[in-house]
Amino acid sequence: MIYCDANATEPVRPESLAAVMDAMRTTGNPSSSHKAGRVARALLDQARRTVSKHMGGSVENCVFTSGGTEANVLAVRGIGQGRRILIGATEHDAVRRAPEEGARTGIIPVSENGIIDCEALETQLVSSSQATLVCVMLANNETGVINPIREISRLCRKAGAKLHVDAVQAAGRVPVDILALGADSIAVSGHKFGGPKGAGALLLADQAPVPLSPMLAGGGQERGRRGGTPALPAIMGMAAALDAALASPRDLSPLRDAIEMAALQSGAILSGTSAPRLANTTCLILPWMKGEAQLIALDLDGFCVSAGAACSSGKAASSHVLEAMGFGELSGHAIRVSLPWNVEADVAERFSAAYERMAARRRPI
Numbered sequence: 522m523i524y525c526d527a528n529a530t531e532p533v534r535p536e537s538l539a540a541v542m543d544a545m546r547t548t549g550n551p552s553s554s555h556k557a558g559r560v561a562r563a564l565l566d567q568a569r570r571t572v573s574k575h576m577g578g579s580v581e582n583c584v585f586t587s588g589g590t591e592a593n594v595l596a597v598r599g600i601g602q603g604r605r606i607l608i609g610a611t612e613h614d615a616v617r618r619a620p621e622e623g624a625r626t627g628i629i630p631v632s633e634n635g636i637i638d639c640e641a642l643e644t645q646l647v648s649s650s651q652a653t654l655v656c657v658m659l660a661n662n663e664t665g666v667i668n669p670i671r672e673i674s675r676l677c678r679k680a681g682a683k684l685h686v687d688a689v690q691a692a693g694r695v696p697v698d699i700l701a702l703g704a705d706s707i708a709v710s711g712h713k714f715g716g717p718k719g720a721g722a723l724l725l726a727d728q729a730p731v732p733l734s735p736m737l738a739g740g741g742q743e744r745g746r747r748g749g750t751p752a753l754p755a756i757m758g759m760a761a762a763l764d765a766a767l768a769s770p771r772d773l774s775p776l777r778d779a780i781e782m783a784a785l786q787s788g789a790i791l792s793g794t795s796a797p798r799l800a801n802t803t804c805l806i807l808p809w810m811k812g813e814a815q816l817i818a819l820d821l822d823g824f825c826v827s828a829g830a831a832c833s834s835g836k837a838a839s840s841h842v843l844e845a846m847g848f849g850e851l852s853g854h855a856i857r858v859s860l861p862w863n864v865e866a867d868v869a870e871r872f873s874a875a876y877e878r879m880a881a882r883r884r885p886i
């Protein structure tokens with residue numbers, strides 16, 4: 522099996538596994554005052570220092586969550602309370618479905634390369650006097666396209682709007698720094714950079730602290746912003762994975778580019794290639810084959826890729842991301858190949874051969 526679905530989840534890094542095992546042996550609850558509790562609290566504090574150091578935020582404003590979905594929902598519902606919420610057309614469902622019932626929302630269009638249309642955003646920002654929260658992802662999960670967050674932040678500041686950035690696919694792959702990005706909050710998820718599933722974080726900017734109403738009040742953990750005993754092993758694993766990902770960056774773009782060159786020759790259409798992109802991600806459209814059929818054919822040939830909406834590989838939905846980019850009918854004909862941190866160097870050769878076989882077998886005469 523050759524795993525090419527890193528944007529669904531990255532393989533666990535050995536450093537992360539070791540940290541998880543260590544934390545599993547720690548008995549205490551970080552909220553307990555006795556020695557065992559203090560030991561667990563020290564580990565939790567250490568993980569918080571690591572995550573906030575890498576993301577440019579303060580330790581006080583790093584809220585641990587169960588993952589990217591929860592971090593996004595916490596931000597959108599918390600910062601978005603009473604505000605109009607403008608959401609990028611290519612956002613993940615974790616953000617698209619986050620606003621509370623009855624919230625006033627709007628969609629920010631993207632251009633054909635998948636990047637937020639900044640002119641349209643500017644028009645939307647001045648079209649209402651209501652306070653606004655803008656939600657734009659740093660890197661897209663299906664195409665890898667990277668948005669100009671600093672420019673978007675500038676527009677938001679000018680209009681007095683808040684900016685939430687879903688950095689789930691970007692963290693560990695490209696620099697993510699809440700201050701440098703000019704965001705009010707960013708969401709990250711441990712399993713997207715080689716940590717275990719079940720841990721994420723919401724980082725909040727210091728200069729404009731926003732009182733977050735917790736979705737789960739519970740015992741008031743995380744400074745009252747997220748109740749419930751923190752998942753120490755998953756959080757420790759996330760921090761170790763982030764350290765490891767940033768300590769040993771690997772440029773996967775030559776492998777991605779080789780896959781794209783071969784796919785083009787097999788008749789594929791590429792998406793988002795004129796925009797800055799994550800080096801590990803490509804979205805290939807084969808006009809004569811549904812994405813789901815491609816996924817199955819490649820699976821039978823030993824390759825794990827995804828089709829359509831990324832996190833829900835079980836569904837055969839047409840991609841709302843490609844639709845927003847203007848691909849129309851073809852939006853249901855795409856697969857996403859996302860290379861993991863530990864992919865073998867011969868992946869391009871092997872994948873390209875399988876892709877060519879598949880494309881040729883089904884090509885209409």
Ligand code: PLP
Nearest residue numbers: 588589590613615662689710832
């Ligand atoms: N945001 C993006 C861009 C994602 O790709 C995903 C998952 O694929 C999420 C949020 C949700 O993250 P999690 O799986 O940690 O809930």
